[in-house]
């Protein structure tokens with residue numbers, strides 16, 4: 001475990017291979033619908049290079065809704081309790097105490113192919129300052145974790161590998177972060193993912 005910035009904790013190798021396999025299987029099913037995984041279109045017409053599917057609440061730039069109005073209008077599936085439990089365990093491990101009160105109600109599942117990246121951004125469409133839990137499976141990536149003020153320095157570059165968790169809360173909850181590069185061919189096919197990178201972020205929206 002390494003505290004990258006105050007409240008931002010990297011937990012390398014946190015998921016077992018079995019947990020990663022289960023997540024890959026579940027994500028494959030969620031990717032097919034009721035709302036299919038797709039490249040999110042930004043308000044000014046840009047298209048994100050990652051593909052995304054949501055649970056609990058649907059995220060479209062820059063808000064959460066119960067139905068996927070920018071895809072097919074269908075309600076998104078609920079966030080299962082076993083996934084929320086993983087989030088609680090990660091928060092407990094990162095901050096060294098119990099996290100019974102952590103109730104994530106949205107998950108964003110992102111798939112990165114070899115060329116996909118994610119620009120530096122803040123996760124700030126939530127109306128809660130509860131931590132974000134990020135789980136990574138498949139190819140390793142360069143994850144850039146910055147500060148709450150600017151897209152620039154200071155930032156820390158972290159290599160996120162399959163099975164890693166990264167929790168950001170407290171003073172780092174609204175820090176800029178992004179994925180400048182995925183490292184093709186670095187994942188273990190035993191996870192069930194033979195290429196690309198899967199990232200799942202659990203969030204508390206503060207919405208109802």
Ligand SMILES: O=C(O)CCC(=O)C(=O)O
Nearest residue numbers: 108110123134179199201
């Ligand atoms: O893929 C990652 O590691 C980060 C994903 C992310 O920042 C997001 O979905 O908001």
Ligand SMILES: [Fe+2]
Nearest residue numbers: 121122123177
């Ligand atoms: Fe993010």
